Amino acid sequence: MDAVGIDIENLPVAYNGKVALHHASLHLTAGTICGLVGMNGAGKSTLFKAMMGFVRPASGRILINKLPIRSVQKQNLVAYVPQSEEVDWNFPVSVHDVVMMGRYGYMNLLRIPRSSDKSAVRQGLERVEMWQMRDRQIGELSGGQKKRTFFARALAQQGKILLLDEPFAGVDVKTDRMMIDLLITLRQAGQIILISTHDLASITRFCDQVVLINRSILAHGPTSEVFTEENLSRTFGGSVSDFSSAKECVLNKTQTFPHPSLPSGEGTRF
């Protein structure tokens, strides 16, 4: 298979006639972690939903590996973790069951797991340190553990492209670091990771590219070039608190960017 790529061209997305995202164009190629930054309501989640085919763009096109999203989904190329899981936490499924759902695309009609599915699930759970809790009913987890479970499901999908909508919201520092380390390994394996986050400080630690978004894509490129004070003030529209914290990140970025190093095997297994 050729190298993976995402091509989004000239995309307006509207909800009931109200435009949420004007002309967005974006091209990503293999081996990148691209941060998606913007205020609340800027259209980050909308971009993800459009990429997954959940909202239909009014015009323009989205191709993944030069294919439309419908055919891409059938090939298990894309794993998507939404901003908030709209699931019933009392549902009678275990952590292990949930992660196994990430493998359904590989299975036959009856969805009978093979040994490759079982090992992918195990690996996913071990990577987020949830293997011990695999038999828990999902409602019996903490907020961060729930996030890790759904992240493990995305890992178990073994897609070439990972779309993560605010995966770090509400997770502790340790989990945050663990996830970042995982993402960096995945980038080295040639995956494309598009990740939205409000944690501007961490962007410079692991994103090699950033997309700044405010109802349209304002800037896109290598973090060191795009993550500037001027661009951020355009993105956040002069919003004082957002801007001051953003400024701090820009000032600090020389210390942390561009090469986040892998900490030596901190409980994660590859």
Added chain:
Amino acid sequence: MDLVQWFAAPLQNEFMVKAILVSALVGVVCSALSCYMTLKGWALMGDAVSHAVMPGVVIAYVLNIPLAIGAFVFGVGSVIAIGFIKSKTRVKEDTVIGLVFTGFFALGLVLVSKVKSSIDLTHILFGNVLGISDSDIMQTLIISVITLVTLAILRKDLILFCFDSTHARSIGINTVFLYYVLLSLLSLTAVAGLQTVGIILVVAMLVTPGATAYLLSDRFDHMMLIAMASGVFSSVMGTYISYHIDGSTGGCIVVLQTALFIVAMIFAPKHGLLARAKNSRTVGE
């Protein structure tokens, strides 16, 4: 009267043997589907569809085609109508469901009253398992096989659909198809349930066993088995009791189901009222 006699005596009547077997089968099928209904939060939808099939059932009677076909058309039609009205007007969903199903049901009543000679309204409303005909048994059998086979094949996909339809879509599963599968099964089992407990109570068959099992288990497969067991138990015992007390069969079945639910609600090991009270006490100490 001794217990063996209590169970054996009714079986001397052929109609009782048939009634017990049919209600047991309907109990299994409705209970299996009820797990999905309760988990998907479709109780109101189940109520709506089971009532909305009424005109279809009457028309099928008149045209002398299988009731299931008429029920299917009107059951699915009612849900399409609900979806259409909801999307085109500002009226809230539960209001739309309420007005559509009562509208369909009322239409069914009018139809029944105009073709009175051939149909007994009370049999549709309250069931008539003690007098079930062989062709109705055949129909129940076919519906049961279709439903159970479909649920068995699509088990994992339907669980995923009920649990996280966003993920289902994101891995390329056709959720619209699953939606209509579930809806069609609902319409079909409404007909099967109609034979035993009648249109009014069929929603109980489609909700209560699932709700009881939901309190008793945190595993889907266990939940399914418990729901089926409680469904069969209620159906069979309800039919027996109705024979002995000479009371409404549908009523006895549903009263038993409700009783089982109440027992589960109080005594369920983890999610029951007693367990919860005990837990909060230990926390308080």
